[in-house]
Amino acid sequence: MKNFLSNSKLLAVIAVLLLIGCAENKKDETPWVDLFDGETLNGWHKLGGNATYAVNDGAIVGTTTHGTPNTFLTTDKMYGDFILELDYKVDSTMNSGIQIRSNSIPTYRDGRVHGYQVEIDPSERAWSGGIYDESRRGWLNPLTDNATAQKAFKQNEWNHYRIEAISDTIKTWVNDVPAAYLIDDKTAKGFICLQVHSIHDDQKAGTDIIWKNVKIITDSVSKYATESPLTPIITKNKLTIDEKKDGWKLLWDGKTTNGWKGAKLDEFPEKGWKIEDGILSVLASGGEESTAGGDIVTKDLYGDFELKVDFKLTPAANSGIKYYVDTEINKGAGSSIGLEYQILDDNLHPDAKLGNHEGSRTVSSLYDLIQADVNKPIKPIGEWNTAYIISKDNHVEHWLNGTKVLEYERKSDAYRKLVAESKYAKWPNFGELEKGQILLQDHGDLVSFKNIKVRSISNTKE
Numbered sequence: 001m002k003n004f005l006s007n008s009k010l011l012a013v014i015a016v017l018l019l020i021g022c023a024e025n026k027k028d029e030t031p032w033v034d035l036f037d038g039e040t041l042n043g044w045h046k047l048g049g050n051a052t053y054a055v056n057d058g059a060i061v062g063t064t065t066h067g068t069p070n071t072f073l074t075t076d077k078m079y080g081d082f083i084l085e086l087d088y089k090v091d092s093t094m095n096s097g098i099q100i101r102s103n104s105i106p107t108y109r110d111g112r113v114h115g116y117q118v119e120i121d122p123s124e125r126a127w128s129g130g131i132y133d134e135s136r137r138g139w140l141n142p143l144t145d146n147a148t149a150q151k152a153f154k155q156n157e158w159n160h161y162r163i164e165a166i167s168d169t170i171k172t173w174v175n176d177v178p179a180a181y182l183i184d185d186k187t188a189k190g191f192i193c194l195q196v197h198s199i200h201d202d203q204k205a206g207t208d209i210i211w212k213n214v215k216i217i218t219d220s221v222s223k224y225a226t227e228s229p230l231t232p233i234i235t236k237n238k239l240t241i242d243e244k245k246d247g248w249k250l251l252w253d254g255k256t257t258n259g260w261k262g263a264k265l266d267e268f269p270e271k272g273w274k275i276e277d278g279i280l281s282v283l284a285s286g287g288e289e290s291t292a293g294g295d296i297v298t299k300d301l302y303g304d305f306e307l308k309v310d311f312k313l314t315p316a317a318n319s320g321i322k323y324y325v326d327t328e329i330n331k332g333a334g335s336s337i338g339l340e341y342q343i344l345d346d347n348l349h350p351d352a353k354l355g356n357h358e359g360s361r362t363v364s365s366l367y368d369l370i371q372a373d374v375n376k377p378i379k380p381i382g383e384w385n386t387a388y389i390i391s392k393d394n395h396v397e398h399w400l401n402g403t404k405v406l407e408y409e410r411k412s413d414a415y416r417k418l419v420a421e422s423k424y425a426k427w428p429n430f431g432e433l434e435k436g437q438i439l440l441q442d443h444g445d446l447v448s449f450k451n452i453k454v455r456s457i458s459n460t461k462e
Helices: 002-025 241-245 413-420
Strands: 044-048 052-056 059-063 071-075 082-090 096-103 114-120 131-134 138-141 159-166 169-174 177-183 191-196 208-217 260-262 273-276 279-282 296-298 305-313 318-325 339-344 384-392 395-400 403-409 437-440 447-456
Touching: 059 071, 059 191, 071 096, 082 096, 096 131, 096 159, 114 159, 138 177, 138 241, 191 208, 305 318, 305 339, 318 384, 339 384, 403 413
Parallel strands: none
Antiparallel strands: 044 071, 052 059, 059 208, 071 191, 082 159, 082 208, 096 114, 096 191, 114 131, 131 138, 159 169, 169 177, 260 296, 273 279, 279 447, 296 437, 305 384, 305 447, 318 339, 318 437, 384 395, 395 403
């Protein structure tokens, strides 16, 4: 009996040892790829400022420098969908961040790095893990209502980040605590950066930010995604924190026709326009301008203003955003009269080759009057572009995707000469209203709009 028990115990011990051995020998099949080899900065390059980066004891060390803007150690490769993990340590006096899906193009603020940033914030505010839009829209997902995540950051210690960017969704964790959950489709692809923030003259230079264990998954990303218990912040047809602070308002709420009507109607058109999934679309009718639902205009009038509109074209489509519109002018056939930010497929629509001045009917041009910069950063047909118009003290600018593409002085001699030589010559004082409506054009083609926002400059403290 004694020998039998001994043998049973021995067999049990052997079984446990075998299980342990199997567990130890089981290989982690998660397809992680190291972005940092622990020895060199191969695969990375520097953008922005002149802060320094070096490798020390298996970690990347970024060091602050006086007299330089934000500096970014940037991956050579671009990434769309991915899961990123890394460890970092930051001085308690320093702000920093991890840029994701970021870009640098010559036409955008002289190549300035812009895009999503996962914040590193050792200050009392404690927004580490929040999502900021660097050099673009400002805060998108702060940690104002996430006290648990605010407490997750460890001062003067190593901290661990997990960042998941999949389709239009970005989720973050700080030391395994859910921090941010953002749904935003502004940018689908870009590089990853490690930021050394600029410092003021009274701050100490030579302060270090340190990163290690930088690794990424780009294969079968959804398979390795993690559920987040947080309620997502959705930016579509919503104002950001900075927009609210600066006096912007939604010109379209993303759901109803409130604030809009037909340009030649008392109410919103019953046909020709569709609202679906937060997108406002003028439908294809196969006809000429304003023969289906017709143009739509704001019920309110605007003098000095800023306007932002996201638009998406279909092949060979034509539309426009008009401003300083008076719908009492031109009650007959065709579109209502006003200055127009042209929306057009420059490659396929014949209007691109027409106009009183060559190129003045191409996308983002002042229709029929002034051609937009030929180097404008237009995105492919089927992708969203952002139009921005500012009019202040008769100085008007058209912007496309963050780049200024033209400017002019309303009511100037040069402007009036352009009008006199154009199709608008028959309309007295064309484009010179003190206030007018904003119009989205029905030109018979399928074109979509969202994130329509306006700021009345005269009502805002400068």
